[in-house]
Amino acid sequence: MDFLTILQILDSTVRLATPLLLACLAGLWSERAGIFDIGLEGKMLVAAFFAAAIAYTSGSVWVGLLAGIAASMVLALLHGLASITFRGNQLISGVAINFLAAGLAVVIAQTWFAQGGRTPQLSSDARFANIELPGAATRIRDIAQQGPLGQTYSELISGHSILVYLALACVPLTWWVLYRTRFGLRLRAVGENPAAVDTAGVSVVGLRFAAVLIAGVLCGIAGAYLSTALSSGFVKDMSAGRGFIALAALIFAKWRPWYALSACLLFGFFDAVGNRYQNIQLGEFIVPVQFMQALPYILVVIVLAGLVGKAIPPRAGGEPYVKER
Amino acid sequence: MTDAPAIELRGISKAFGPVQANKDIAMSVARGTIHGIVGENGAGKSTLMSILYGFYKADAGEIFINGKATAIPDSQAAIRAGIGMVHQHFKLVENFTVLENVILGAEDGALLRPSIAKARRLLTELSKEYGLKVDPDAIIEDLSVGHQQRVEILKQLYRHADILILDEPTGVLTPAEADQLFRILERLRAEGKTIILITHKLREIMEITDTVSVMRRGEMTNTVKTADTSPAELAEMMVGRKVLLQVDKTQAQPGEVVLSVRDLRVTHGGVARLKGVSFDIRRGEIFGIAGVAGNGQTELLEVLGGMMAATGGSVSLFGAPLPVTGPDANGQARRAQGIGHVPEDRQTEGLIMAFEAWENVAFGYHRDPKYNSGPLMDNTAIRADCADKMARYDVRPPNPRLPARNFSGGNQQKIVVAREMDRAPDLLLVGQPTRGVDIGAIEFIHKQIIALRDQGKAILLVSVELDEIMGLSDRIAVMFDGQIMGERLPQDTDQNALGLLMAGVTEGAA
Numbered sequence: 072m073d074f075l076t077i078l079q080i081l082d083s084t085v086r087l088a089t090p091l092l093l094a095c096l097a098g099l100w101s102e103r104a105g106i107f108d109i110g111l112e113g114k115m116l117v118a119a120f121f122a123a124a125i126a127y128t129s130g131s132v133w134v135g136l137l138a139g140i141a142a143s144m145v146l147a148l149l150h151g152l153a154s155i156t157f158r159g160n161q162l163i164s165g166v167a168i169n170f171l172a173a174g175l176a177v178v179i180a181q182t183w184f185a186q187g188g189r190t191p192q193l194s195s196d197a198r199f200a201n202i203e204l205p206g207a208a209t210r211i212r213d214i215a216q217q218g219p220l221g222q223t224y225s226e227l228i229s230g231h232s233i234l235v236y237l238a239l240a241c242v243p244l245t246w247w248v249l250y251r252t253r254f255g256l257r258l259r260a261v262g263e264n265p266a267a268v269d270t271a272g273v274s275v276v277g278l279r280f281a282a283v284l285i286a287g288v289l290c291g292i293a294g295a296y297l298s299t300a301l302s303s304g305f306v307k308d309m310s311a312g313r314g315f316i317a318l319a320a321l322i323f324a325k326w327r328p329w330y331a332l333s334a335c336l337l338f339g340f341f342d343a344v345g346n347r348y349q350n351i352q353l354g355e356f357i358v359p360v361q362f363m364q365a366l367p368y369i370l371v372v373i374v375l376a377g378l379v380g381k382a383i384p385p386r387a388g389g390e391p392y393v394k395e396r
Numbered sequence: 397m398t399d400a401p402a403i404e405l406r407g408i409s410k411a412f413g414p415v416q417a418n419k420d421i422a423m424s425v426a427r428g429t430i431h432g433i434v435g436e437n438g439a440g441k442s443t444l445m446s447i448l449y450g451f452y453k454a455d456a457g458e459i460f461i462n463g464k465a466t467a468i469p470d471s472q473a474a475i476r477a478g479i480g481m482v483h484q485h486f487k488l489v490e491n492f493t494v495l496e497n498v499i500l501g502a503e504d505g506a507l508l509r510p511s512i513a514k515a516r517r518l519l520t521e522l523s524k525e526y527g528l529k530v531d532p533d534a535i536i537e538d539l540s541v542g543h544q545q546r547v548e549i550l551k552q553l554y555r556h557a558d559i560l561i562l563d564e565p566t567g568v569l570t571p572a573e574a575d576q577l578f579r580i581l582e583r584l585r586a587e588g589k590t591i592i593l594i595t596h597k598l599r600e601i602m603e604i605t606d607t608v609s610v611m612r613r614g615e616m617t618n619t620v621k622t623a624d625t626s627p628a629e630l631a632e633m634m635v636g637r638k639v640l641l642q643v644d645k646t647q648a649q650p651g652e653v654v655l656s657v658r659d660l661r662v663t664h665g666g667v668a669r670l671k672g673v674s675f676d677i678r679r680g681e682i683f684g685i686a687g688v689a690g691n692g693q694t695e696l697l698e699v700l701g702g703m704m705a706a707t708g709g710s711v712s713l714f715g716a717p718l719p720v721t722g723p724d725a726n727g728q729a730r731r732a733q734g735i736g737h738v739p740e741d742r743q744t745e746g747l748i749m750a751f752e753a754w755e756n757v758a759f760g761y762h763r764d765p766k767y768n769s770g771p772l773m774d775n776t777a778i779r780a781d782c783a784d785k786m787a788r789y790d791v792r793p794p795n796p797r798l799p800a801r802n803f804s805g806g807n808q809q810k811i812v813v814a815r816e817m818d819r820a821p822d823l824l825l826v827g828q829p830t831r832g833v834d835i836g837a838i839e840f841i842h843k844q845i846i847a848l849r850d851q852g853k854a855i856l857l858v859s860v861e862l863d864e865i866m867g868l869s870d871r872i873a874v875m876f877d878g879q880i881m882g883e884r885l886p887q888d889t890d891q892n893a894l895g896l897l898m899a900g901v902t903e904g905a906a
Contacts, residue, residue, distance in 0.1 A: 253503040253511070260489045260500050267487040270449075271501025272472030386490070394451065 074219055078226040080343050085231065086301065087346075088339025089238045090115065090310075093293035094317035095324065095331045096241050097286035103249065103326060104282030105262035105387040109165035110150055111290055112314025113172030118143040118294025120176035123190040123305035124183060126197040132299050135197065139298075140291030146172065147287025155279045158391030169314075177307050190298070190305040199300040202236070204229035232300040234292060239332075241289070246328040258282055262385035265392040275392050290314075312368070319371050325382045337374070341367035400463025402427040402559055402590035403448070408457035410443055417443040419614045421457070425559075425607070430581060430591045432601040432622070435611030435634055436834035437804045441594050444611070445561050449481045450474040461559070475502075480552025484564040486544050490537040494530055494547050495519065498554050515554065522553050526583050542573035549580065560584065561592045566600060567832065570688045571862070571895065578604050596634075596834055598627040599863070610634055635836045645846045648870040651679030654714060654854035655700075655823050661708035662695045662878075669695040671878040672709065677823070677854040682845065684857045684869025684886075687898055692878040693858045694740060697827045700856070701737040702730040703745075713823065731760045736816035738809075740827030740858070746812040747800040754782035754796035757815050789814040790840060806837030817844055820851060827858045842868060862891050876900040 094111045101108040118139035126135025146168050153164040177188035184190055207229035208214045214225045249255035261268045261278045269275050293313075298305045320338055324330035345366045351358040401424045410418040417440045425431040435441045446452045448459065450468040459466050461477045468474050474481070488497050495515050503511040519532050528546045536544060545565065552560055562581075566574040581591055581604060593605060601608050602622060609619040610633040618633050631639040655677045662670040670692045677683045687693055698704035699720055700711065706720035713733060719725045727737065739745035747756045758767055758778050767778050782796040791803070791810045800808055809829070817824060826845065830838040845868060849855055859865050865872055866886050874881045874897035881897045 251508055253506050253508060256496060256500060256503070256508055260492065260496075263489045263491060264487065267489050267497070267500060270471055270481070270483065270487040272470065272475050273501045 075215060075222060075226065078222055080340070080347055082227050082230075083343040083346065084336060084340040085227070085235060086339075087342040088335045089231075089235045090293040090296050090301070090313050091317050091320060091338055092238045092332060092335040093234075093241065093289050093296065094314055095320045095335050096238075096245055096328065097289035097293070098318055098321045099245065099324075099326055099328065099331055100258075100282050100289065101286040102321065102388055103262045103385055104258050104279050105265060105385055105390065105392075106150070106154055106279055106283055107161040107165065107389045108150065108283070108286055109162060109315070109318060110146065110168035110172075111286075111317055112310050112312065113165075113169035114143040114146045114287060114290035115294040115297065115314050116176050116308070116310040117146055117172045118291040119298040119309055120180060120190070120294075120305045122291075122295035123193060123298035124180065126299050127190055127193055127304075130194075130196055132193075132197050132199055135299055136292070136295045139295035140288055143291030143294060144284060144287035147283050147290070151280050151283040154391065155276055155283070158393065161389050161391075173308065176305070180305060180307075188307045193299060193303040197299065198303050199232040199234055199296070201230045201232055232296070234296045234300050237292065238296075242328050242332045249328065254281075259385075262387055265387050269392070269394065279392075316368075316371055319375050322382050322384075323374055323378075326385060338367060338371060341370045400460070401425055402462060403592075404460040404463070405444075405448070406458045406460070408444065408447060408459075409455050410447060410452060411455055416614050418447070418454070421611075421616045423609055423616060423619065425590055425592060427462075427590050428585060428588045429606040430585055430593060430604055432593045432595065432605035432608035433611060434594075434596060434598065434601055434608060434630060436596070436836060437806055437832075438834075439611040439634070440614040441611050442563060445481065445563060445592070445594060448474070449479060449561065475555050475557070478556060478558040479561065480555060480557025480559065481561040482545065482548045482552065482563065482565060484567060486548050488536045488544060488547060491535060493533050493535055494539075494550075495532045497536060497547055498532075498551050502555050518554060519550060522550055526553070526580055526587070528553075528580060540573075541568045542570070542576065545569070545573075545577065546580070558588075559590045559592070561594070563594045564596075565593070566595065566597065570860075572899075574600075598630050598835075601630065602627060612636055631835055634834075639835055639839055643842050643846065643867040645868075646850070648681045648849065649852075650681040650870070651852060652714075653678050655856070656712045656715075657700075657709070658711070659709040660696070660699065660706055660711065660720070662692075662699060662704065663707045664695065664704070669878050670699070670706070670709075673875075673878070673880055674709075675873060675880065675883075677856055679854055680849055680852045681870040682849050682855040682857055682868050684859065684865040684872045685875055685880075686859065686862060686865040686872055686894055687875035689860050691875045691898075693875055694827070695878075696875075697737070697740065697825055697856075697858055699725075700730075701735070701739065701825050702726045702728075703739075727760055728763070731821075732763075734822040735825065736819065736821035736823070737825040738812050738816045738827060738829055740831070742805075742808050742812050747808060749801040750799055752797050752799050753786070753791070753803070753811055754779045756800050756811055757782040757785060757796075759815070761815070761819070785814040785818055786811075788818075789844075804834075806833040809833050809841065810837060813841055813844060817848055820848065820853060822853055824848060824853060824855045825858075826855065828860065829857070830859075830861070830864060862894060865894075866891065874898055 094115055098108055098111055121142035122135040122139030125138035126132045150164050150168055153159040154161040180188045180190055203209055207225040208217060214222055217225060249259060257268060257273055258278055261275055265275045297309055316338055320331060320334035323334040345363045349360045349363055403425045405421055405423045408418055408421040421444060433441050443452065447454045450470045450473050453469060459468055466477050468477060495512050498519060499511045499515045504514060516532055523529050528550055530543050530546045565577060569577060584591060595601060605622045607619060608622050610617050610630060612634060653676045658674050660670055660673045673696060685693055695704060699706045702725045705725060711718045711720050743749055768774055779796045783794065786794040789810045791807050829841050845855060857868055869886055871883060872886055873883045874894055876898060877900060881900065881902055
């Protein structure tokens with residue numbers, strides 16, 4: 072395996088990890104504030120659809136992105152309404168959102184475009200183009216002639232969609248806000264002991280809604296990335312369980328931003344390897360494609376079951392806050 | 397500074413549905429004094445303080461802070477008015493540092509760093525000024541309960557509270573910690589702070605307060621100078637009748653040995669909790685075990701009650717060995733052998749809070765033929781039995797269909813006591829029988845325990861309340877670090893001597 076191949080796998084790792092990372096950070100925001108969110112999947116899916124659909128009709132990928140974010144935020148608001156305002160069960164609300172999203176996206180897609188529940192193929196204007204950083208070679212032939220540093224720069228660092236860089240920037244940003252600002256302190260506190268926040272005279276409801284809406288924005292970007300950057304259009308069930316993998320990554324990361332980056336890159340790497348080596352030959356035996364495609368999911372289970380160690384979720388997670396004396 | 401009282405309440409009323417929690421309450425607390433509020437559970441103390449702290453809105457009435465009419469619609473307003481509250485259950489974020497907890501909600505700006513730096517400075521000053529020593533960088537869950545309480549007080553002082561409300565502050569403290577708290581409160585008073593102390597421990601009221609108000613059934617019945625009153629008088633005002641603070645009992649008539657414990661050992665989670673405990677209990681006597689919580693009393697009760705396996709030693713009941721490990725050591729078998737157990741924590745071990753009273757009354761005795769008809773449980777019989785027990789043990793309200801959590805603490809305890817004592821077991825294990833229970837119920841439960849003793853039953857009493865141990869026991873053992881430090885007769889010892897033993901000091905025989 073030569074260096075360039077490794078770089079290509081890593082390059083694909085970053086691409087595949089991006090939606091996971093965005094969704095994982097979304098979950099992190101929400102759960103740090105004490106609201107479990109298994110509706111990441113649904114929010115991503117709805118965002119993927121609206122981003123593609125609006126990007127197609129408007130011809131602008133940015134308008135599409137905004138539409139995706141808006142759609143995701145509507146579902147986030149719904150989740151907030153059910154689980155914060157009406158103190159409903161957060162898991163049930165999340166499940167409902169996933170079902171709603173899966174059905175809604177396809178039905179609307181069929182009504183608008185009549186192409187079997189998908190959106191039409193997006194033209195390049197309606198997609199996020201890859202950004203070539205200055206000085207980066209773009210053609211494979213040119214890259215092959217560069218030294219290892221140049222190859223790393225051209226192949227791995229350069230040439231991603233803006234959303235990839237945005238997702239990566241969200242990691243330090245999330246860390247900074249959570250651990251270095253007043254808002255972050257209060258948000259973490261509300262996920263651990265909302266009564267402490269309430270008696271300090273700060274609104275529990277307000278903080279939790281803020282967190283849920285931030286999760287909505289991040290899921291919206293993740294969804295838009297799926298349909299307008301990773302592929303060119305929306306197809307049924309295109310989130311393919313990434314929302315749940317992101318939740319697994321969140322547990323693996325113990326609800327911390329930098330760990331979340333590592334966890335998502337790891338899961339993205341599994342994905343990239345599975346995609347690239349579809350027919351590995353081990354002596355006489357050929358590993359079936361299906362196994363390689365299932366591998367990332369199997370590894371996720373193994374990692375969660377064996378390697379996590381003690382992951383302590385935010386203590387007030389999943390519990391609606393009821394004022395008591 | 398004016399001469400106006402720090403707090404004045406006029407005509408405060410508050411109803412929850414049909415229940416009038418506060419009725420036309422007037423109260424006035426002078427600046428720089430400690431004012432006690434006593435009353436039984438459900439008398440409306442906590443409701444009144446919650447109104448003062450902006451948790452509830454009063455239906456009627458006015459609040460004056462330093463002579464100025466002040467509306468307190470929420471906690472933020474209370475904080476602005478200089479009111480700070482230390483709740484019975486601390487409102488701290490357990491995995492945050494002391495500093496983070498102190499600034500939470502009172503940060504100076506959007507960024508934390510300057511706030512933390514300022515809080516660190518101020519905390520050092522406050523610690524010195526009031527003798528509130530605590531490490532600002534410690535994580536809350538690593539601190540003792542006493543230190544956590546200091547953080548709560550510091551939190552209020554950091555918010556410039558001039559009026560401090562403390563709700564049952566000593567309930568979770570050891571006697572030494574409670575003592576330290578009182579020194580701190582005296583210091584705060586000397587600095588001109590006004591303190592409201594809610595408690596049902598009359599000894600604390602007598603020790604520390606300047607004035608005291610008594611609440612009964614939502615009304616403030618009396619306010620007196622502490623120096624002009626006595627515990628007996630306060631108790632009478634609280635309950636509305638004469639109350640025996642001293643337990644009235646005759647000399648014990650001990651008979652044959654019922655329970656014999658030899659060299660009992662328990663290692664739990666790699667830590668030795670019981671390090672060879674031996675004692676006997678005879679018919680017709682109450683054997684009291686004193687000690688600071690966490691010195692092995694819990695393990696002792698749980699092994700004897702069949703809830704925990706021992707790792708060594710033996711126990712016999714009327715000379716026959718009692719299994720202390722294995723499948724036969726369980727609560728149901730113990731009860732069948734005539735051992736009743738009132739566990740230390742009624743909410744997690746004594747009752748299932750979501751279950752109704754009649755279901756709770758059957759636990760542990762659910763195989764009793766009179767509760768069963770064929771393979772099915774005879775719910776009608778259990779309910780009838782429950783109603784009967786509720787009447788005799790004065791459980792209020794006497795409704796078998798009410799879930800356990802809807803009863804007050806004292807009445808929950810009476811349900812457990814009724815279940816465990818009504819069958820007159822040969823041996824009764826009682827842990828903290830009156831923790832969080834009001835005076836009327838304490839008197840009742842104590843009477844029941846004495847009555848059982850006078851029937852010739854053996855009783856093992858574990859309590860962290862020295863008053864209770866001294867008042868009830870015929871013999872007292874003190875536990876420290878998994879061992880019995882010594883045995884005393886109540887008439888030959890006093891609280892100081894026992895306190896030394898509780899701290900592990902043994903030199904000289906008393």
